[in-house]
Amino acid sequence: MGAWGTGISSNDSYADVYGEFFDLYNDGVEVGELSAKLIKQNQETICDPDDANNFWFALAKAQWECGELDPDLFRRVSLIIESGSDIDVWRRLDASERDIQKRTKGLAAFLEKLRSANPRPRRRKKKAIKQPPFEKGTCLAFKLNNGNYGGAVVIEAVAMEGFGMNLVASTRLNQQNLPSVDDFLSAEVLLVNFVTYQDEPMINWKYNIGFRKDKDLFVVIGKMDVFQTFDPQDYSAPYRYGGHWSSIVEVASLQFESEKSKQKPRKNLRISKLTKSSRWKFW
Numbered sequence: 001m002g003a004w005g006t007g008i009s010s011n012d013s014y015a016d017v018y019g020e021f022f023d024l025y026n027d028g029v030e031v032g033e034l035s036a037k038l039i040k041q042n043q044e045t046i047c048d049p050d051d052a053n054n055f056w057f058a059l060a061k062a063q064w065e066c067g068e069l070d071p072d073l074f075r076r077v078s079l080i081i082e083s084g085s086d087i088d089v090w091r092r093l094d095a096s097e098r099d100i101q102k103r104t105k106g107l108a109a110f111l112e113k114l115r116s117a118n119p120r121p122r123r124r125k126k127k128a129i130k131q132p133p134f135e136k137g138t139c140l141a142f143k144l145n146n147g148n149y150g151g152a153v154v155i156e157a158v159a160m161e162g163f164g165m166n167l168v169a170s171t172r173l174n175q176q177n178l179p180s181v182d183d184f185l186s187a188e189v190l191l192v193n194f195v196t197y198q199d200e201p202m203i204n205w206k207y208n209i210g211f212r213k214d215k216d217l218f219v220v221i222g223k224m225d226v227f228q229t230f231d232p233q234d235y236s237a238p239y240r241y242g243g244h245w246s247s248i249v250e251v252a253s254l255q256f257e258s259e260k261s262k263q264k265p266r267k268n269l270r271i272s273k274l275t276k277s278s279r280w281k282f283w
Contacts, residue, residue: 004250006102015242017058031068067121132157132164137223139184145253156230170202181222191265194258199265214245226275
């Protein structure tokens with residue numbers, strides 16, 4: 001599932017589907033056609049009982065924003081929410097009662113929005129070349145929920161039509177003082193093993209879309225040399241795509257919190273492995 005919060009949009013699957021929907025929509029593809037394409041391309045997610053709801057929620061929200069919510073899709077989403085099946089997923093994944101209450105409230109608000117037509121349907125946007133938020137090699141510090149400083153390194157920057165992208169590698173920095181560039185150079189990549197994650201490296205493609213509201217979370221410490229090149233269209237690589245920039249902070253905070261009661265991942269990957277000119281492998 002890759003969730004970083006209780007909100008409808010606070011998970012990787014939702015963000016991916018929602019983002020791809022509007023990529024196609026802004027390319028001029030009709031809502032019915034692009035919806036069918038997304039359903040065909042995301043069968044693995046749709047067949048996953050822990051993740052399927054996120055797909056349908058994202059598709060429904062995107063269609064609603066365009067003023068073209070399919071009645072059959074609305075009925076499917078209504079059934080998911082009103083039957084409590086989504087909450088059952090959260091209980092099965094050992095969510096806290098507080099999070100379940102927040103999720104329940106969010107689901108009710110989401111369904112209520114879908115019941116009424118969008119008074120201002122979203123228009124297609126003409127795409128232009130956009131720059132990513134940060135230059136390649138930028139070292140970013142941020143405050144963790146525990147009050148310490150965490151960090152991440154931008155290991156790629158790509159300008160693209162419609163949006164810019166940064167490939168961001170989160171680190172295991174978790175210290176009282178603001179980190180230096182030297183701290184980043186010797187840091188390990190953050191591997192995550194809480195909830196549904198299984199020792200997954202947090203290396204994420206982040207878009208400039210939505211960055212403005214999260215930009216104050218990050219402090220630029222400096223830059224390091226990154227000699228490797230990473231291709232955002234290399235879908236065989238173990239990267240995640242999309243999600244809010246704030247999820248960098250949330251995922252790191254949740255991982256360190258989980259390690260108070262659960263062993264941290266035994267494997268490790270250093271930032272230096274991602275920056276050297278030789279081709280890297282995870283383990």
